[in-house]
Amino acid sequence: MLPTLRQLQYLKLLAEHGSFSRAAEAAHVTQPTLSAGIQELEKALGAPVVDRSRSGVILTPVGREAVRGAADILTRAEDLVQAARRAGRPLTGRFRLGVIPTVAPFLLPAALPALRRAFPELKLYLREDLTARLIAALKSGALDAALIALPYDTTGLDHAEVGEDRLLAAAPANHAFAQSEAVDPEELNRPDLILLEDGHCLRDQALGACRLEAPRGEDAYAATSLHTLVQMVGSGLGVSLIPQMAVQAGLTDSVPLVLRPIAGAGARRDIVVAWRAGSSRAAEGRLLAEALKAA
């Protein structure tokens, strides 16, 4: 027999609050009601979901698995009704978009006014965070879509292309890079290569694209943002890779740098709009990607 969505909500709240009474309060029902609901659920699952004890409840292994599934099912059900209520009017109302820090400041200033024009009824809630956290938020239903850069592990996601962003080699003015038209990836394999700090997808993409190893040792620097990174390169601390998008947005305008394309096709990242696979936001994600591509 199938459980009820209500029972799954009870389970989710019970897991979140760690107590029948508090979960019941959160569910706006009384404690015995929630208690009975959980018992029904346990009957449906054929196994207890929590170990009851005086000091808080703890989930059984079955319960933990069930909570994961329940949360997933509930977001999908909510999605379903939201999508239906928005039907025929894509990109109207609330839309929660995550954006990575190495894209947000360079793409959004130009794109947001265009978006506002194309979708006047759209209320865009932006959240800037690292790819990993954005993806977690997508999967939990806390975000509707995210503007991220590939390559990245997109298991469980679907995506639409916004555009490709080439990576440029950056060095202090008067650096040897200035002599040639394009820089060979090999030339970037040097101890004074500066990257963003760990956790930024651009860091791994830069390394991967040029098949480099991360520099190690005392004199290896890591920057916390592209702005800092550009300043560090400009003041002669080393060389780096900068997305073309950031250059076009004027990030390097006031810094004395040499910027050169990198030989070969690998030095790029793909900017995409991603959403939870199977989400009813798929059509809107594609639409958003189209609109951003145009901007």
Place this chain on the structure above:
Amino acid sequence: MLPTLRQLQYLKLLAEHGSFSRAAEAAHVTQPTLSAGIQELEKALGAPVVDRSRSGVILTPVGREAVRGAADILTRAEDLVQAARRAGRPLTGRFRLGVIPTVAPFLLPAALPALRRAFPELKLYLREDLTARLIAALKSGALDAALIALPYDTTGLDHAEVGEDRLLAAAPANHAFAQSEAVDPEELNRPDLILLEDGHCLRDQALGACRLEAPRGEDAYAATSLHTLVQMVGSGLGVSLIPQMAVQAGLTDSVPLVLRPIAGAGARRDIVVAWRAGSSRAAEGRLLAEALKAA
């Protein structure tokens, strides 16, 4: 307000049967009951899901979207209870595994006895089909996992590695390939290259791995199975690429062929066990991949 799982079942059956009466029969309820259920659902969604007419019902755009979501939610809910009921005893009972035709005959004969030994309570239901259909079946819940080969678009799926399978260049005996230790991918770019017919993932993987174009024109052949392919190469019709796995299983034993490795690391496919992302079968999928890797 959230709809009921029951209501989503009604919707799914209504879409499948195209009539309230027949859907009601399938749901083991009366027509008015199902009718009321659908009306409740429409209230929850804020829009009609079907256009009623004398000659069968037709889904509205909202309804179509809702059916997709409903089917997804229902399989996940069923998954949830199945997983709970199987808890603590992974890979016992029914497990529906899809396998692609270019893997099944070469991996399974050796692997199945080992699996039987490792998981005596496992009842493995096998289905052999092309990757695209297996993936559709995974997503609809008709399969629990599938043994497929990457690279392939795995959007919405998760997977665990079983092993890599190198592709070998195959030519009739006495062919020029016999002269060298390894064959350069370029040498396969010739009009008498024979591939599997369209739809087989191996066809695209062979082309992609060696960056080849598909041969065109009147004298371009396509084989319907690896067995045929080997026979065709053996009788002098052309050259091809054969998975090492098939060779090891003895596919080419009685055919006079030259087999040579292909230079570079690209000429390979990755055999993986895949499942629907977020499915509660994930742990079992990994376990299965481990067991197959050992075999």
Place this chain on the structure above:
DNA sequence: TAAAAATACTCCATAGGTATTTTAT
């Protein structure tokens, strides 16, 4: 012994059934 969960019971909202009417071909 005290706080939390379970039990006992009561109630009513609603899912489901039967009988009938409305609708559209």
Place this chain on the structure above:
DNA sequence: ATAAAATACCTATGGAGTATTTTTA
């Protein structure tokens, strides 16, 4: 004219409530 869906109305299951008991740190 007739098959299919909707409506009207009734029933009963079970979800939710209050009051109380049981359990265990």
